[in-house]
Amino acid sequence: MPYIKVELTREGVTREQKQQLIKGITDLFTNILNKDPHLTHVVIQEIELDDWGYAGEQSSVLRERGITADKK
Amino acid sequence: MPYIKVELTREGVTREQKQQLIKGITDLFTNILNKDPHLTHVVIQEIELDDWGYAGEQSSVLRERGITADKK
Amino acid sequence: MPYIKVELTREGVTREQKQQLIKGITDLFTNILNKDPHLTHVVIQEIELDDWGYAGEQSSVLRERGITADKK
Amino acid sequence: MPYIKVELTREGVTREQKQQLIKGITDLFTNILNKDPHLTHVVIQEIELDDWGYAGEQSSVLRERGITADKK
Amino acid sequence: MPYIKVELTREGVTREQKQQLIKGITDLFTNILNKDPHLTHVVIQEIELDDWGYAGEQSSVLRERGITADKK
Amino acid sequence: MPYIKVELTREGVTREQKQQLIKGITDLFTNILNKDPHLTHVVIQEIELDDWGYAGEQSSVLRERGITADKK
Numbered sequence: 001m002p003y004i005k006v007e008l009t010r011e012g013v014t015r016e017q018k019q020q021l022i023k024g025i026t027d028l029f030t031n032i033l034n035k036d037p038h039l040t041h042v043v044i045q046e047i048e049l050d051d052w053g054y055a056g057e058q059s060s061v062l063r064e065r066g067i068t069a070d071k072k
Numbered sequence: 073m074p075y076i077k078v079e080l081t082r083e084g085v086t087r088e089q090k091q092q093l094i095k096g097i098t099d100l101f102t103n104i105l106n107k108d109p110h111l112t113h114v115v116i117q118e119i120e121l122d123d124w125g126y127a128g129e130q131s132s133v134l135r136e137r138g139i140t141a142d143k144k
Numbered sequence: 145m146p147y148i149k150v151e152l153t154r155e156g157v158t159r160e161q162k163q164q165l166i167k168g169i170t171d172l173f174t175n176i177l178n179k180d181p182h183l184t185h186v187v188i189q190e191i192e193l194d195d196w197g198y199a200g201e202q203s204s205v206l207r208e209r210g211i212t213a214d215k216k
Numbered sequence: 217m218p219y220i221k222v223e224l225t226r227e228g229v230t231r232e233q234k235q236q237l238i239k240g241i242t243d244l245f246t247n248i249l250n251k252d253p254h255l256t257h258v259v260i261q262e263i264e265l266d267d268w269g270y271a272g273e274q275s276s277v278l279r280e281r282g283i284t285a286d287k288k
Numbered sequence: 289m290p291y292i293k294v295e296l297t298r299e300g301v302t303r304e305q306k307q308q309l310i311k312g313i314t315d316l317f318t319n320i321l322n323k324d325p326h327l328t329h330v331v332i333q334e335i336e337l338d339d340w341g342y343a344g345e346q347s348s349v350l351r352e353r354g355i356t357a358d359k360k
Numbered sequence: 361m362p363y364i365k366v367e368l369t370r371e372g373v374t375r376e377q378k379q380q381l382i383k384g385i386t387d388l389f390t391n392i393l394n395k396d397p398h399l400t401h402v403v404i405q406e407i408e409l410d411d412w413g414y415a416g417e418q419s420s421v422l423r424e425r426g427i428t429a430d431k432k
Contacts, residue, residue, distance in 0.1 A: 001357050002296040009289050015122050020320045022125030028312040032305050036359045042125035050231050053238030053258035069289050071324045073153050073213050080146040087266050092176045094269030100168040104161050108215045114269035141145050143180045159338050166341030186341035197382030197402035217369050217429050224362040236392045244384040248377050252431045285361050287396045310413030330413035
């Protein structure tokens with residue numbers, strides 16, 4: 001019975017990317033722990049940039065300064 | 073001090089049904105554990121069908137196939 | 145697909161009371177929203193009294209002062 | 217590595233107030249626990265008044281009766 | 289800035305399996321969304337079998353009846 | 361009605377530090393948003409180092425390498 005909650009900033013994640021995340025996470029639990037996918041729930045919650053604080057700043061402010069969450 | 077978080081797919085739950093859930097859950101904690109309702113908070117979060125994954129699929133895709141969360 | 149997370153202070157809730165909460169909450173979702181119990185997960189998390197703050201105080205301190213979460 | 221999730225009723229919190237909450241909470245973890253702000257994430261989630269139950273009632277109903285969450 | 293919370297029943301997950309889950313989930317966010325792993329946090333919470341309810345029953349009761357969460 | 365959930369690695373936080381966090385966070389909500397402290401709940405959850413993943417690694421592994429969450 002895994003339940004996985006994903007929170008990430010709302011920055012244009014597409015429906016297809018969400019599906020890939022759901023499939024990928026579910027498969028990890030099947031492959032590593034032999035969990036029944038019918039008992040695995042994955043919930044995605046997108047958070048507005050004003051509502052996610054990092055290092056004491058709103059992400060919206062960080063983005064205005066050119067600071068992203070992208071892999072370097 | 074109970075806090076109860078409810079997450080469910082956004083599929084037309086009405087204001088009255090939410091009130092029934094809030095009242096019903098609060099009463100359970102009073103009846104079973106003698107909890108003061110003034111210390112009991114219930115938070116409901118509706119999740120878009122694209123954002124709830126089950127068995128590796130988005131609920132929106134499952135619904136298109138006629139697979140619902142209804143009691144059989 | 146409801147998922148319900150219960151957080152409450154660790155103050156001697158018994159296994160039987162947990163079962164009553166799980167059954168009662170699951171039944172509410174079946175009765176009010178016609179949800180399939182096989183898609184309803186209820187997770188209970190007990191929190192130490194030092195770790196639950198209310199009105200700016202640890203519950204352990206409130207309990208020492210005779211302030212409980214019991215229904216009056 | 218602190219992660220802090222704030223849930224509060226949606227009642228006109230401004231962008232500036234959110235920034236003050238994020239800065240204030242992050243500073244607490246630096247000042248009290250010496251945590252690196254670059255490892256501290258604060259996520260704010262506003263909850264509709266219909267979706268927050270207190271004492272068995274929706275906050276929207278409590279507000280109609282003049283019962284607020286304001287400090288007396 | 290993804291934050292991922294994993295809840296699963298406490299049934300002998302090893303340290304190595306936890307590491308595989310953490311690595312696997314983090315890689316998904318890098319591969320699908322190009323997220324910086326230094327902004328990706330994964331938190332695992334194991335739940336006692338008495339505390340996870342499914343279909344209105346405690347998982348501990350289900351396990352006594354031979355009903356597991358294993359993939360068939 | 362704010363509810364604040366704090367998750368942090370279990371690394372020797374004392375009872376007094378928890379009390380400072382609870383008082384400090386509650387005061388922020390009173391000072392910034394005029395929230396009644398009697399409607400403000402703060403829940404602290406300490407997470408084992410094996411269970412908190414950062415940058416794809418368990419914090420326990422990062423600590424063995426001398427990588428901490430301390431402010432530089």
